[in-house]
Amino acid sequence: MLDLAIIGGGPAGLTAGLYATRGGLQNVVMFEMGMPGGQITTSSEIENYPGQGNVMTGMELMDNWLEQCQKFGLKHEMNQVSSVVKVGETFKLTMVDGKEFEAKTVLMATGSVPRRAGIAGENEFFGRGVSTCATCDGFFYKGKEVAVIGGGDTALEEAVYLSKMCSKVYVVHRRDTYRAAPSTIEHMKKAENIEEVTNVTVEEVFGDASGVTGIKVKDKNTGDIRDLDVPGAFVFVGRDVLNEPLKQEDGSFLCDVNEQGEVIVDLRMRTSVPGLYAAGDIRIDAAKQVVCASGDGSTAAVNIIEYIG
Numbered sequence: 062m063l064d065l066a067i068i069g070g071g072p073a074g075l076t077a078g079l080y081a082t083r084g085g086l087q088n089v090v091m092f093e094m095g096m097p098g099g100q101i102t103t104s105s106e107i108e109n110y111p112g113q114g115n116v117m118t119g120m121e122l123m124d125n126w127l128e129q130c131q132k133f134g135l136k137h138e139m140n141q142v143s144s145v146v147k148v149g150e151t152f153k154l155t156m157v158d159g160k161e162f163e164a165k166t167v168l169m170a171t172g173s174v175p176r177r178a179g180i181a182g183e184n185e186f187f188g189r190g191v192s193t194c195a196t197c198d199g200f201f202y203k204g205k206e207v208a209v210i211g212g213g214d215t216a217l218e219e220a221v222y223l224s225k226m227c228s229k230v231y232v233v234h235r236r237d238t239y240r241a242a243p244s245t246i247e248h249m250k251k252a253e254n255i256e257e258v259t260n261v262t263v264e265e266v267f268g269d270a271s272g273v274t275g276i277k278v279k280d281k282n283t284g285d286i287r288d289l290d291v292p293g294a295f296v297f298v299g300r301d302v303l304n305e306p307l308k309q310e311d312g313s314f315l316c317d318v319n320e321q322g323e324v325i326v327d328l329r330m331r332t333s334v335p336g337l338y339a340a341g342d343i344r345i346d347a348a349k350q351v352v353c354a355s356g357d358g359s360t361a362a363v364n365i366i367e368y369i370g
């Protein structure tokens with residue numbers, strides 16, 4: 062019987078693990094289906110994590126978080142949790158490989174995944190020119206032209222990153238104002254090889270057997286169609302929360318969620334089910350920042366220790 066099962070090893074889950082073990086919980090396991098560190102490890106630059114004055118990659122920021130947590134006794138199970146159900150006062154977790162665990166408390170810290178834009182050809186060419194990770198795939202387009210679709214922080218930051226290795230980057234956005242932070246917009250506008258293609262819809266990603274060869278965009282005012290002949294299209298149009306483990310056999314959720322599937326919590330990160338907590342990007346009203354996810358993780362752990370006590 063685990064004291065605490067943490068699902069997800071991003072900033073929220075790792076910080077919860079650190080506080081829970083250091084706070085005296087004996088049997089804490091963090092389940093992570095990929096590499097610990099979470100989505101920030103795909104970021105080419107982070108400059109707003111307090112105390113880290115130098116711009117660094119997400120990977121550099123997360124480098125020693127797991128090691129620090131393990132020092133205090135956090136156990137790491139590399140596995141994907143497929144479901145969580147409540148059995149009496151405790152929880153049963155089932156992994157995709159069929160393994161089962163029992164836990165007194167559970168913290169959902171599963172974050173989110175990149176959303177698809179729903180463009181024709183996007184799925185067909187995914188992994189063959191369509192990507193959602195510039196740090197992973199940018200290198201393939203060294204010296205070539207690429208398109209970045211989206212107008213938020215991720216799109217503009219990653220466009221700047223790509224502009225350093227690609228000959229040209231088209232930033233393709235559906236409006237003529239951006240959602241990204243003013244400093245990020247300013248940064249993007251300074252890059253000489255970025256061309257903004259705004260107020261357009263992306264009609265199609267097209268290509269051939271070799272992969273993507275271009276995208277078709279339509280001006281929303283004039284209706285004019287333009288082909289951008291690029292071998293790479295990076296899609297950054299937001300993220301969807303990963304709440305799969307909370308889905309019950311009858312299709313309902315184990316705890317209350319909002320319309321977007323985000324978990325409803327109170328200020329102690331408690332969900333509607335006693336013993337079940339949620340932290341980070343998965344919860345309602347998340348600021349979607351590393352420092353906030355991390356803060357949520359510590360808040361949850363402090364309250365879980367009190368609950369178990």
Ligand code: FAD
Pocket residue numbers: 068069070071072073074092093094095096097098099100101102103104105106107108109110140141142143170171172173215303305306340341342343348349350351352354
């Ligand atoms: P995540 O980081 O998403 O971690 C969740 C983890 O749970 C993942 O590792 C996932 O593999 C795991 N998981 C999910 N489901 C399961 C399951 N069923 N079983 C096991 N494991 C599971 N924030 C900033 O503060 N500054 C920035 O500069 C910044 N830049 C960003 C740039 C990019 C490209 C992106 C994508 C995000 C950026 N963010 C930035 C946002 C920040 O990364 C997130 O807010 C933060 O990572 C959220 O942390 P989290 O722990 O809630 O979730």
Ligand code: NAP
Pocket residue numbers: 109177178179210211212213214215216218235236239240297298299300348349350
């Ligand atoms: P986001 O802020 O939701 O922005 C998504 C962008 O994609 C928006 O510009 C949106 O257009 C556009 N879009 C959405 N659906 C589309 C579609 N189907 N077709 C074309 N365009 C579409 O997502 P994000 O940039 O991934 O950021 C997610 C969160 O992480 C945000 O809270 C962000 O602040 C945070 N984050 C922070 C940092 C940082 O602190 N430095 C870095 C990265 C991310 P509209 O604008 O018209 O809606």
